[in-house]
Amino acid sequence: MHPDHRSGELPDPFIERLAAQLREPVSLSPEVERVVLDRLRTRPARRRWPGVAGALAAGIAAAFGAGLLVGRWTAAPSAGVPSVRPVEFALRMPADSAVVLVGDFNDWNPAATPLHRATDGVWSVTVPLRPGRYRYTFIVDGTRWHRDPAAPRALEDDFGAPTSVITIAQR
Amino acid sequence: MTASPSLLQVSPSDAELVLRVRQGDLDAYGPLMTRYRLRFGRYAYHLLGNESDAEEALQDAFTLAYRSLDQCRHPERFAAWLFRILVNRCRTTGVRRGREQARRAPIEAADGIGVHHPSEEAMRREELARGLGRLVPEQREAFLLKYVEELSYEEMAALTGAGESALKMRVKRACEQLRELLGDTDAS
Numbered sequence: 113m114h115p116d117h118r119s120g121e122l123p124d125p126f127i128e129r130l131a132a133q134l135r136e137p138v139s140l141s142p143e144v145e146r147v148v149l150d151r152l153r154t155r156p157a158r159r160r161w162p163g164v165a166g167a168l169a170a171g172i173a174a175a176f177g178a179g180l181l182v183g184r185w186t187a188a189p190s191a192g193v194p195s196v197r198p199v200e201f202a203l204r205m206p207a208d209s210a211v212v213l214v215g216d217f218n219d220w221n222p223a224a225t226p227l228h229r230a231t232d233g234v235w236s237v238t239v240p241l242r243p244g245r246y247r248y249t250f251i252v253d254g255t256r257w258h259r260d261p262a263a264p265r266a267l268e269d270d271f272g273a274p275t276s277v278i279t280i281a282q283r
Numbered sequence: 284m285t286a287s288p289s290l291l292q293v294s295p296s297d298a299e300l301v302l303r304v305r306q307g308d309l310d311a312y313g314p315l316m317t318r319y320r321l322r323f324g325r326y327a328y329h330l331l332g333n334e335s336d337a338e339e340a341l342q343d344a345f346t347l348a349y350r351s352l353d354q355c356r357h358p359e360r361f362a363a364w365l366f367r368i369l370v371n372r373c374r375t376t377g378v379r380r381g382r383e384q385a386r387r388a389p390i391e392a393a394d395g396i397g398v399h400h401p402s403e404e405a406m407r408r409e410e411l412a413r414g415l416g417r418l419v420p421e422q423r424e425a426f427l428l429k430y431v432e433e434l435s436y437e438e439m440a441a442l443t444g445a446g447e448s449a450l451k452m453r454v455k456r457a458c459e460q461l462r463e464l465l466g467d468t469d470a471s
Contacts, residue, residue, distance in 0.1 A: 144316065
């Protein structure tokens, strides 16, 4: 459907001409699929969440959630929404930084989950998460990927970037 | 998204392939990727500015989608879900690498010293690519989503998290800048 028809805007011949050129097919290698399948065969996904995940989550929460200010995260029950738990992600960074959280839970969208700085110098944000295993990282000042120092490193770091992993147990 | 290939009654459907992959049939993921490589690759190519980065973004998005497939709650809308991952992946890639200032070398540098004479069509494409590369990423993203992917502003807002009025402004400014950069002779 033509965009202008949907928005009620008048068509612009110049822009339409550009758009028509850009809508032409581009040539990308069919090797893309093979590379991905090889990658997935080499490092198969752990998409099903095992029952032992709870032990891991509880252990990490006990070790880092209560006492550490840097990289802490906690997972606590959420009243009224039994399947979702609020999880706090935190990172100590200078006050003039900008810190965002990207991960499997927000489609790695750098605009979705900014962290807020508390007076103790820790940047944090709380995200409601369903039970499961999520990979994530912090982006500092828009350019630097910063792994969570308080969480395990993701084993299947497909993107060549520092990535952490968090597992939320079924209750 | 509009005109999802799944609506064209391709067989097996996206939902069927997603189900097979979820059941452990990795080979069923191949046809899913093939189905969307060129269509979504076009977006990545125009946003990132070259084939290499586009293919890398596509590979990352396919990989991430596979690993997150349990979170695809509407397998019949796999295409829209995958595209959302790709859009965000392209954003993150651009942010991570800070490559904007290095994007798209001038035609002269790419062609060497009079050795190669690109066709008029090729030059037109290069010029358009260069114009796109001059836009700030948010404007380029909005322009491509609006005019190339042909999304509504409502769909764009859902996809990007930006407000509709902000998106309209980005598209407007992108159009103005492209007109200025590429010389709209029709406007005079």
